[in-house]
Amino acid sequence: MSTGPHQHRSECPTGADVHDTCRMAVQRHGSALIGLSRSIHAEPELSFVEHRSAGKLTELLAAQGFHVRTGVAGLDTAFTADYGSGEFVVGLCAEYDALPEIGHACGHNIIAAAAVGAGLALADVAGELGLTVRVIGTPAEETGGGKVLMLEHGVFDDVAVALLVHPGTEDVCTPRSLAITDLEVRYTGRAAHAAAAPELGVNAADALTVAQVGIGLLRQHLEQHQMVHGIVTAGGTAPNIVPASTTAVYNLRAADCDSLQRLENRIRACFEAGATATGCGHEVVQVSPVYAELACDEWLSEAYRTAITGLGRKPLGRAVAREWVIGSTDMGNVSHEVPAVHPTIAVECGTAVNHQAEFAAACASASADRAVLDGALAIAETAVAAAMDGEQRARLLAALRRRSESGVRRSSKAYCASGGVT
Structure with a gap:
């Protein structure tokens, strides 16, 4: 050299x-x-x-x-x-x-x-x-x-x-730093006219709302140093169209990787609850490598x-x-x-x-x-x-x-x- x-x-x-x-x-x-x-x-x-x-x-x-x-x-x-x-x-x-x-x-x-x-x-x-x-x-x-x-x-x-x-x-x-994983949840429903035929729609925004409520209720039971924070990146296109797709990105943090895995399991259950409650399909994608x-x-x-x-x-x-x-x-x-x-x-x-x-x-x-x-x-x-x-x-x-x-x-x-x- x-x-x-x-x-x-x-x-x-x-x-x-x-x-x-x-x-x-x-x-x-x-x-x-x-x-x-x-x-x-x-x-x-x-x-x-x-x-x-x-x-x-x-x-x-x-x-x-x-x-x-x-x-x-x-x-x-x-x-x-x-x-x-x-x-x-x-x-x-x-x-x-x-x-x-x-x-x-x-x-x-x-x-x-x-x-x-x-x-x-x-x-x-x-x-x-x-x-x-x-x-x-x-x-x-x-x-x-x-x-x-x-x-x-x-x-x-x-x-x-x-x-x-x-x-x-x-x-x-x-x-001290916290272990972190970044997850994107994607819900897929079915569009419909929100007034003329709402019964034909499968609301992906509702699925995300259910997941958010579940995560909000989970917060009181988090372990020390566990944290969850996220944003909605797509929530629909117009109020008179039942949203056919929504996405959100969440950061999950914890004191160490073992605690992070326990947190991830619980957050994934909240994501699944949103899909189950609304009839939407969903997938969860790891956005970045685990830190x-x-x-x-x-x-x-x-x-x-x-x-x-x-x-x-x-x-x-x-x-x-x-x-x-x-x-x-x-x-x-x-x-x-x-x-x-x-x-x-x-x-x-x-x-x-x-x-x-x-x-x-x-x-x-x-x-x-x-x-x-x-x-x-x-x-x-x-x-x-x-x-x-x-x-x-x-x-x-x-x-x-x-x-x-x-x-x-x-x-x-x-x-x-x-x-x-x-």
């Missing part, structure tokens, strides 16, 4: 040398990283069509000597960018998809730029530390499960650690805590952090296979939270720029800490060998036994 233009100073670097090198690299590339974040933010793109965003990332990395592969895992907007040839492969996950209508309201522009920044920092020490630095461009986190698909296609097979930093309202080293809950590596999370605290930030305490729910992420699946971290880094956003337009605005601010640089350096230093600690390096490489020897690569259904299409 290319060694690029970077200069390495010592065959046996000290910890201070390595950390100084990483810090100076982030400073040197700071303007480019902030510009990258702002540029992605200005042109938001939805899941699987993030062509401009992926191109901006790969262009910058290629210019710095990274070996870039595009279209990996059969996904047009997925990529890998490698630097170095060491046995210790550091995977730096970049997300860059946006949300419909409200753009980068989850701050994936910051995630992407921080991943590139960490990659550039680690490239300057890759030779000394025996690293392969891999920036992994992972599309479709908001919906579609890009990381799950890339995991199934072997993109993470040789990765020793996988790192990602996500913007949020607080600095949280070990946030597992996060299971991040404790040692790596503590290394990140040390790094981010050293930058003047004050992360939440450990006990509070473990109950800090951030929603759901396909990084959860990666964390079950590869030792990983997924901390959040605070952006000044007033009373706004992720997935609000106000948070999107905050993700192109001076505070967001600082988050890019701090996040890049903190995850780079986390990787450095693991690579330079003999015991931890051995542990992580041994885990990688066990994965490789097993030859087992789990699909999303291995985490949660989804029912698929019915």
